[in-house]
Amino acid sequence: MPFSIALSGLNAASSDLEVTGNNIANSSTNGFKSSRTEFSDVFAVSTGGVSATAIGSGVRLANVAQEFGQGNIDFTSSTLDLAINGEGFFVLSDGGSQIYSRAGAYNIDRNGYVVNSAGQRLQVFDPIGTSGDTFNTGSLSDLQVSQTEGAPQATSDIGVNMNLDSSDPVITAPFDPNDATTFNFSTSFSVFDSQGVEHSATVYFQKQASNDWDARLYLDGTGPGDVVQVGGSDTFNFTFDDAGQLVSGSGDLTGTEVVFDAKNPGNGAADLNFTMDLAEVVQYGGGFTVNSLSQDGFAKGKLSGLSISDEGVISARFTNGQSNALGKVALASFPNPGELRQVGNTNWAETFSSGQPLVGEPGTGSLGAIQSGALESSNVDIAAELIKLITAQRNFQANSQVISTADTITQTIINIR
Structure with missing residues (x-):
């Protein structure tokens, strides 16, 4: 009987060593969760139950439980x-x-x-x-x-944030995009058609009177005969109050938004249709400044x-x-x-x-x-596992000693004359 009890102890210690060894082997395995051995004792139970003097029959491996604690983040x-x-x-x-x-x-x-x-x-x-x-x-x-x-996206909305210099002179000469003396200020930016082709857009500002301005939007080209005004006739006028705030407009300007006529880009793409928001355009002294120009189109990517x-x-x-x-x-x-x-x-x-x-x-x-x-990283605690190794090794050695002792006793009995 001691042999079978000790053998169950050897098997239990061996299982403990295997689980501990597996934990150590996976200590660098990403996402690995350690396990632990759970043991239970064994009793030979008769129909009357276990008596007060019953001797156990050894140990068995009850469960290998997984420990799902958080590992370190590397x-x-x-x-x-x-x-x-x-x-x-x-x-x-x-x-x-x-x-x-x-x-x-x-x-x-x-x-x-x-x-x-x-x-x-x-x-x-x-x-x-x-x-x-x-x-x-x-x-x-x-x-x-x-x-x-x-996929590309055609420009449909343009946002403008700028200051038109109130001290700039009135210009009475007929507007010519190729003659800088016929307008006060200009600014350029890119727009995109439905096929993602980039087009150059330029807005020209011409002062008509105090607090009164005309503006024009042109697309593509810089030389005579190359520039094309959107829709052919999109000139809009807007005025400011004595505090430099936009108050009214005419032409294609409604409220603070300018809706331009459709423009055929000439490359098979759909007509360009712009809406420009002037809500953040002001007229103060101190020079012409463009704080931001935004548009919602983009090329293919x-x-x-x-x-x-x-x-x-x-x-x-x-x-x-x-x-x-x-x-x-x-x-x-x-x-x-x-x-x-x-x-x-x-x-x-x-x-x-x-x-x-x-x-x-x-x-x-x-x-x-x-x-x-x-x-x-693995949630294995190497220090703890090494201690478990020592414990499992001692358990194995102790059960081996039980077998050795039982063998000695058995040999003594056999050698009785």
Whole structure:
């Protein structure tokens, strides 16, 4: 009987060594969660129960419990390295089956899908539109980064913030865009047509009387016969009060907005249609100044990179300064994560005991935030594991000594004459 009891102790110590060794072996594995051995004693139970003088039959391995404590966050130089600061698991598609992981080292495969080293695809919520404000949290999809160019957008709104010098003289000469003596000030900026072609726009200001100005918008070209006035007749007049604030206008100016006639860019693109807002144009002394000129058009763009917010919103950045939301990282939590089944590659699978996954957005409920450019390291405490090694080794040696003692006793009995 002592042999079998000691043998169960050897097996228990060996299991303890295996779990501890596995923890130590994975101390540098990103997203790895340590485990601990849990043992229970063994008694031979009769129908009458265990008597007060019953001797135990040894020990058995009751459970290998997983410890899902937070690992340290280590920063990297890759945007697609993701760490979860808090609870939750990344959701991955493994050939259509969902698995879960805390390891966030991802890259883009040849088809544009964001995958881990095993080719398992990261799951996200699809955006509703491209603004990145709302997402369809009712379904999951593979995150795919398109390598296509970003579509251009035609200019439709122009914002102007400037000061027209009230001390400048009145000009009575007929306006000529090629003669700087026929206008007081001019400023140029770029606009874009529906195909993303850039056009040069110039606004000329000519003072008609005190507090009274004419303005004209011309497109493309600088030499005689090259400049083309938008719509052919878009001259608008506006006046200021004695405090230098815009008070009224005429021509194409309504309120503070100028709606220009359509202009054919001549390259097959749709007609250009501008609206210019003069709400921030003032007339003070001290010189002509342009504080800002803004317009909402842009050329086509190529993918220049990705950005990922703390809320898990993944956006594609383009060389034209625009960005589009591609998706929002989905995280899953479980009622009993300790019962998840380890399936290798630092992944877990759902079990009946773990409960069904609760999939949600990062930073909501109990789910943690996403840290881009970082990886969660293993939560293994090397110092603690080395102490466990010593303890397991002593337990193994002690049980070996029990076997040696039992063998000596047995030999003594056999040698009785």
